[in-house]
Amino acid sequence: MQVCSEIRLPGLITLADLAVPDVTIRPIDVPEALENVVAAGPNWQRSADQFLLELPAIGRFLLEGGHSIGFARAPDIGDQDIAIFLAGTVFGILLHQRNHIVLHASAIAVNGKAVLFCGASGAGKSTIAAALGSRGYTLVTDDQAAITLDDAGTPIVHPDGRFLKLWAGSIDALALDGRKGEAMRGRMEKFYVEPVGSSTAAMPVGAVYMLFEDRPPRVAGIARPNVVDGARLLLANAYRPILIRRMGQQQKYFQVGAAIARAAGIFTLARPLRFTAMDDTVAMLEAHWADIGLTTAPNGMEPQG
Structure with missing residues (x-):
């Protein structure tokens, strides 16, 4: 799977030539809630094709269709801290979205x-x-x-x-x-x-x-x-x-x-x-x-x- 990220993700092998990416990762204005929620937990909501995750003191993450991750970091959170969660927990959820x-x-x-x-x-x-x-x-x-x-x-x-x-x-x-x-x-x-x-x-x-x-x-x-x-x-x-x-x-x-x-x-x-x-x-x-x-x-x- 090829990933195009606007934030550096340490621990991933960098490709010299990237074709059309399977997944994109970029900062966005992440909503505080989803519409048409079908399931929810203490810090997450899921609709038919979206997943919203909030990690206190880290940031909010919006996963869409198994092909994009948008994030909004909490105040004073640097790239290294948020990248760990993007490449770990958040990407694991995205794989679930892709039916893996x-x-x-x-x-x-x-x-x-x-x-x-x-x-x-x-x-x-x-x-x-x-x-x-x-x-x-x-x-x-x-x-x-x-x-x-x-x-x-x-x-x-x-x-x-x-x-x-x-x-x-x-x-x-x-x-x-x-x-x-x-x-x-x-x-x-x-x-x-x-x-x-x-x-x-x-x-x-x-x-x-x-x-x-x-x-x-x-x-x-x-x-x-x-x-x-x-x-x-x-x-x-x-x-x-x-x-x-x-x-x-x-x-x-x-x-x-x-x-x-x-x-x-x-x-x-x-x-x-x-x-x-x-x-x-x-x-x-x-x-x-x-x-x-x-x-x-x-x-x-x-x-x-």
Whole structure:
């Protein structure tokens, strides 16, 4: 998806030549309320083709038709602060407007298929994606994964053109200091990190892993829940699940989750969070990819295409 923004959005890969953009972002006079509201929450309203969001002390945002975002910043809010919300929460809502399934996930490419890592903030999604990137796997998405179904009903993941977002400790542990960019916000010790390689093509889902720490009663390993439980896990890892419920999209997510569970597989991955265990986690994943047919080599290292 190509975005034309009148405000700089750190952490997005810049294109040299931009064709007709899919999405435009610009400052406008954002209304305080919408007409013909069909649903509303404490700080948002939705009509048939518009979505109005107010973030206190940040700004107001008007999303229209899944193709434009207008914003009006609160007093004393700089570009860096508002850009974080534009590229995060606001863009996630826009993807919902475009009828995408949006997961809180990072993804890498394994032999032409997207392998997704889902989990709450701090679960290690970006860190695992970065570790795999250092081993030759290209990044597909970071933090948000947009999924559609093609005409055959196959779940397809769309690349997002984002940099990784990593804490300083992860950057040091993975020896990525040479790729570290600016801090996300102020003095926050979280930074944009240029991936070793990025995918630009949409691709089918190869597997989805729900991340957990191996604390009792969980033990380290990979397990496959049944289709219903897998679909429930996917719904729980939707990007902004409260909004999904308020927009009445739970059934849609459940149906797509069931399709992914049947076609590709939804798995739980429990592992230690310490960096010294990362090699073991990667080895466990690569062995699993061979077991489920994503790769034929026992170490998973085939052309990543």
